[in-house]
Amino acid sequence: MSATGIDAIAFYVPQLYVPMDELAEARGIPAEKLKKGLGLQKMAVPNIGEDAATFAANALLNLILQNNINPNDIGRVYLGTESAIDGSKPTATYAVEIVENQLASTYGERSFKHCDILDMTFACVGAVDALHNSLDWVRNNPKRKAVVIASDLSKYDINSTGEYTQGAGAVALLISHNPSILEIKDVWGVASKSEGDFFKPRRTFKKAALLKAVFKDLNLDASDEKIQEFMASSDSEFWSDSNTNVEVFKEEPVFDGQFSNACYNDRITEALNHFSEQKEVSFNDNWHKIVFHLPYAFHGRRIIFDNWLNWLKSSGLYFSLENEIGPMVDTDKKEWSKKAYKSEMYTTFINSKIAQGELASSEIGNMYTASIFMSLLSLLSDSYNNDLDLSGKTIGFIAYGSGSKSKVFEGVVQDEWVSKIADVNLFETLNERTSIDVETYENIHRAKLEKPIHNGSKISLDFIERDETNYGLRRYSVK
Numbered sequence: 100m101s102a103t104g105i106d107a108i109a110f111y112v113p114q115l116y117v118p119m120d121e122l123a124e125a126r127g128i129p130a131e132k133l134k135k136g137l138g139l140q141k142m143a144v145p146n147i148g149e150d151a152a153t154f155a156a157n158a159l160l161n162l163i164l165q166n167n168i169n170p171n172d173i174g175r176v177y178l179g180t181e182s183a184i185d186g187s188k189p190t191a192t193y194a195v196e197i198v199e200n201q202l203a204s205t206y207g208e209r210s211f212k213h214c215d216i217l218d219m220t221f222a223c224v225g226a227v228d229a230l231h232n233s234l235d236w237v238r239n240n241p242k243r244k245a246v247v248i249a250s251d252l253s254k255y256d257i258n259s260t261g262e263y264t265q266g267a268g269a270v271a272l273l274i275s276h277n278p279s280i281l282e283i284k285d286v287w288g289v290a291s292k293s294e295g296d297f298f299k300p301r302r303t304f305k306k307a308a309l310l311k312a313v314f315k316d317l318n319l320d321a322s323d324e325k326i327q328e329f330m331a332s333s334d335s336e337f338w339s340d341s342n343t344n345v346e347v348f349k350e351e352p353v354f355d356g357q358f359s360n361a362c363y364n365d366r367i368t369e370a371l372n373h374f375s376e377q378k379e380v381s382f383n384d385n386w387h388k389i390v391f392h393l394p395y396a397f398h399g400r401r402i403i404f405d406n407w408l409n410w411l412k413s414s415g416l417y418f419s420l421e422n423e424i425g426p427m428v429d430t431d432k433k434e435w436s437k438k439a440y441k442s443e444m445y446t447t448f449i450n451s452k453i454a455q456g457e458l459a460s461s462e463i464g465n466m467y468t469a470s471i472f473m474s475l476l477s478l479l480s481d482s483y484n485n486d487l488d489l490s491g492k493t494i495g496f497i498a499y500g501s502g503s504k505s506k507v508f509e510g511v512v513q514d515e516w517v518s519k520i521a522d523v524n525l526f527e528t529l530n531e532r533t534s535i536d537v538e539t540y541e542n543i544h545r546a547k548l549e550k551p552i553h554n555g556s557k558i559s560l561d562f563i564e565r566d567e568t569n570y571g572l573r574r575y576s577v578k
């Protein structure tokens with residue numbers, strides 16, 4: 100059976116960002132905490148009119164144009180996202196429609212007509228699920244090709260501990276036989292457990308209670324009779340709606356930061372164990388590089404530490420660490436762990452296996468589903484820029500999605516990888532973005548602006564339909 104995996108890769112990141120120094124100053128947080136503690140330099144900010152569909156469309160279009168892909172050859176477009184723009188109509192349909200229209204003059208109308216299009220959602224691991232499924236499907240027939248897109252925007256409440264980890268964008272992958280970039284092996288470590296570490300519930304409010312609060316603030320008669328009378332006679336489409344409750348969807352999650360770290364740690368440990376039950380592996384020796392889901396740049400290096408200690412024990416190298424920092428004494432475990440974390444051995448491990456995958460995350464922030472694929476692209480682009488050959492090397496992948504699930508898998512870099520990375524220009528593109536100040540970012544965050552700032556994006560939301568039969572349908576335009 101021929102190898103299957105990633106044959107081409109493309110990305111899209113919004114043009115706007117906030118420098119971390121400025122955000123730290125505005126929030127009264129030491130900039131060193133964000134920069135040295137979490138590894139953050141810039142936070143990508145979506146412009147007005149950008150959403151998960153426009154990011155995905157941009158990444159898909161880049162993938163097709165940069166690699167001369169004929170859309171008629173693609174049998175699947177599976178999109179992983181937790182920022183869906185509709186509860187029923189997949190975000191992938193919007194993205195494909197935009198791209199199909201753009202390609203019509205070259206490939207004719209409806210070039211994705213026979214393509215299976217789908218969204219998959221499981222927090223940040225949803226696009227890895229899309230990849231896993233697409234690999235299984237492609238593997239069954241040598242002619243099959245699939246596209247996997249990861250597209251998201253991570254938005255947290257202003258002033259929350261998640262705010263400085265925000266980011267946005269998309270990565271698109273072409274999955275095929277005999278891939279040029281990465282063969283992905285069919286061994287998957289999986290661990291799932293329902294947890295409430297991070298989620299985006301539908302929040303409900305009683306309409307009468309909302310009105311009561313408003314009436315009271317305005318010093319109006321807030322009696323139940325008056326409220327009922329108002330709702331029955333109101334011309335407003337909102338207040339006259341027959342539902343008792345108002346359902347509100349917010350992009351901002353409900354989350355518990357340190358608990359989410361603990362869930363991430365537990366799930367990846369279980370998934371790593373599950374992986375090694377299926378394949379004998381010495382993670383330290385066999386994995387040349389490790390790519391993580393990165394909610395912020397330094398998360399991988401912080402969260403893998405306990406597993407690394409166990410890897411040292413199983414590969415007989417623990418004594419080298421003890422030689423460097425001394426043996427652990429039961430009474431001083433915490434101090435010893437701190438020393439081990441700062442040891443030369445661990446620093447070498449981070450610098451040789453993890454740091455290249457962190458570079459793009461420092462410049463963008465959390466891209467949710469796209470973070471792990473952006474980390475792969477960061478590793479490949481940095482290796483390309485520094486003439487480091489990765490051919491034949493094994494990369495380990497550690498994915499996590501809140502709620503919660505981890506998947507662990509591995510891939511082998513193929514001889515042709517350079518030919519597919521040379522024109523991606525990841526870091527060059529990131530360096531061309533526009534800096535905005537904190538006030539402008541806050542106005543975008545609070546939806547106070549109506550028009551895009553600067554030149555706006557190439558693909559953006561044009562308007563939202565308001566007629567009864569197409570209410571809420573989104574229309575996009577391409578400049």
Ligand SMILES: CC(C)(COP(=O)([O-])OP(=O)([O-])OC[C@H]1O[C@@H](n2cnc3c(N)ncnc32)[C@H](O)[C@@H]1OP(=O)([O-])[O-])[C@@H](O)C(=O)NCCC(=O)NCCSC(=O)C[C@@](C)(O)CC(=O)[O-]
Binds near residue numbers: 221222357360401467
């Ligand atoms: C991620 C947290 C929890 C971080 O929480 P936090 O409170 O911002 O930071 P911290 O207290 O964990 O400290 C961060 C580091 O900064 C250091 N530090 C402190 N001060 C200084 C200073 N002056 N100079 C230098 N360093 C400093 C400090 O020592 C520490 O480093 P460590 O000691 O651990 O190596 C927070 O940002 C958060 O709640 N984020 C949102 C949730 C999240 O990202 N969770 C991550 C795991 S869950 C996940 O990955 C899934 C997710 C979120 O992507 C969603 C999905 O699946 O859909």
